[in-house]
Structures are given as structure tokens and as C-alpha cells.
Amino acid sequence: MIAWANFTPVPAFVGGLLIGVAAAMLILLNGRIAGVSGILGRLLQSWGKESAWSVVFVLGLVLAPWFYSLAAPLPEAQIEAGHARLIIAGLLVGIGTRLASGCTSGHGVCGLSRLSLRSLAATITFMLAGIVTVSVVRHLLA
Amino acid sequence: MRLLTAFVSGLIFGLGLIISGMTNPAKVIGFLDIFGHWDPSLGLVMGGAILVGVFAFTYAKSRKTSLLGNTMQLPTNSTIDKKLLGGSLLFGIGWGLAGYCPGPAIASLLSDYTQPLIFTTAMLGGMWISSKLS
Numbered sequence: 001m002i003a004w005a006n007f008t009p010v011p012a013f014v015g016g017l018l019i020g021v022a023a024a025m026l027i028l029l030n031g032r033i034a035g036v037s038g039i040l041g042r043l044l045q046s047w048g049k050e051s052a053w054s055v056v057f058v059l060g061l062v063l064a065p066w067f068y069s070l071a072a073p074l075p076e077a078q079i080e081a082g083h084a085r086l087i088i089a090g091l092l093v094g095i096g097t098r099l100a101s102g103c104t105s106g107h108g109v110c111g112l113s114r115l116s117l118r119s120l121a122a123t124i125t126f127m128l129a130g131i132v133t134v135s136v137v138r139h140l141l142a
Numbered sequence: 143m144r145l146l147t148a149f150v151s152g153l154i155f156g157l158g159l160i161i162s163g164m165t166n167p168a169k170v171i172g173f174l175d176i177f178g179h180w181d182p183s184l185g186l187v188m189g190g191a192i193l194v195g196v197f198a199f200t201y202a203k204s205r206k207t208s209l210l211g212n213t214m215q216l217p218t219n220s221t222i223d224k225k226l227l228g229g230s231l232l233f234g235i236g237w238g239l240a241g242y243c244p245g246p247a248i249a250s251l252l253s254d255y256t257q258p259l260i261f262t263t264a265m266l267g268g269m270w271i272s273s274k275l276s
Contacts, residue, residue: 094268
């Protein structure tokens with residue numbers, strides 16, 4: 001059943017276009033992939049000549065809510081997960097994205113835009129895993 | 143210049159995540175909840191991003207250097223193996239559990255909530271563990 005009351009097509013699409021513009025900028029101007037988990041993971045591993053741009057890219061991401069709040073109040077977030085679930089989820093996301101060399105941005109946006117089958121396989125897998133997890137937590141265990 | 147463009151790219155990326163609703167875990171979980179009250183919005187986020195991305199990456203593939211003269215670093219790995227699928231499986235489970243993936247978690251650190259900080263700390267810990275395992 002589609003929850004039409006929660007459906008926000010315009011902000012979703014406009015936000016998506018902006019994400020696309022950001023990824024386009026980074027590949028066309030800098031020749032680099034806007035994959036957030038890869039950028040973070042490489043920063044944690046070692047400091048090298050790729051690190052400076054990676055740090056300022058992450059800084060841009062971090063400061064985005066601050067810039068947003070100059071124009072309008074930040075949208076509210078509803079966070080169901082308690083501390084234990086957040087920690088388990090964070091560990092799984094950290095380990096999983098590094099094993100897979102990418103997340104929603106690297107595989108889901110950049111990889112699919114490159115028409116990469118490897119990224120398509122990754123995206124289908126994490127989408128299905130997410131759907132199954134939400135179904136189990138919301139409908140089987142609840 | 144390269145640093146400025148990387149900063150602006152990160153900033154626009156983050157603004158896109160906030161505007162689209164990706165920084166609200168309930169919205170993300172609503173998208174994954176296809177057997178409950180399904181909110182298809184995030185499909186449009188991906189659609190919008192890929193719509194722009196396809197043009198950018200098609201053009202990028204035809205170039206050896208970026209417009210600012212850097213090497214064009216497009217991924218060359220095309221193997222679909224257990225590491226890719228197993229990693230994506232773990233990632234998807236974590237994504238469904240909390241409703242955060244890496245970008246939105248980072249773009250929520252400077253919000254009124256402490257949860258993104260807890261999630262991000264654990265995520266960086268997981269990335270660190272992963273680098274020690276391989």
C-alpha cells in the first residue's frame with residue numbers, strides 16, 4: 001500500500017538532481033567519484049595526496065545543514081533506532097560498505113550512472129537486504 | 143581550485159540529501175517498507191541523481207583528464223564476487239536497521255540530534271575494522 005500522505009515527489013526529485021549535480025561536478029572537474037564510504041574509508045586508512053580534497057569534500061557534507069539553516073529551519077528527523085541499534089547498524093554499514101567498495105552514493109548514484117553491472121549488483125543487493133530488514137523489524141518482530 | 147570544487151561538491155551533495163529527505167531515517171525506512179506503508183519518494187531521489195549522472199559520466203568516460211586537468215579516475219573493477227555481494231548485504235541490513243547510509247549520517251552531524259553522531263562513530267569504527275581485516 002502506498003502511503004500517499006508521506007509521498008514528497010518534488011523535494012525528492014529536486015534533492016536528487018542536486019546530488020547528481022554534486023557527483024557530476026566532482027567527476028568532471030576533479031576526475032573523482034563522489035562515493036562517501038570510499039572517501040571516508042580511504043581517509044581512515046592512510047594520509048596521501050588524495051586526502052586533502054577528500055577532507056574538504058567531507059567538510060562540505062558536514063557543513064551542509066549549517067548552510068541550509070541560514071535559509072530555512074532544518075527539516076525534522078524521526079529516528080526510531082535506539083543507541084544499541086544505531087551502534088550495530090553503524091558497524092554493519094561501515095564494514096559492509098568497505099567490503100563492497102561503495103554505498104548508496106558510490107554504487108547507487110555514480111555506479112548506476114556509469115551503467116556498471118557491478119554497481120547494479122551491489123545496489124540490488126543492499127536494497128533487497130534493506131527491504132527484508134525493515135520487513136522483519138516492522139512486521140515480523142513487532 | 144580543486145579543493146574549492148571538492149568543497150562545493152560536498153556541500154551541494156549534502157544540501158541535496160537534506161532537501162530530498164534522505165537525512166530523515168523515517169523517510170528512508172518508509173521507502174524500504176514496501177510491505178507496509180510504502181513511501182516511494184526516495185526512488186525519485188535516485189532517479190533525479192542518475193538523470194544528471196548519466197550525462198556527466200558518459201561525457202567523463204570520453205575524457206582522459208578532468209576539466210581542471212586531473213586524471214580521470216573511473217572505476218575499472220567489474221567483478222561481481224562474494225566480497226561485493228556480502229558487503230552489500232551487511233550494508234543493506236545496517237541501512238534498514240537505522241535508516242542511515244554514510245552520506246546522510248555525515249550530513250546530519252550538525253543537526254539537533256545526537257543519534258547521527260552515535261551511528262557515524264560506529265560506522266567509522268566498522269570501516270576501521272574492515273581495513274584491518276583485509
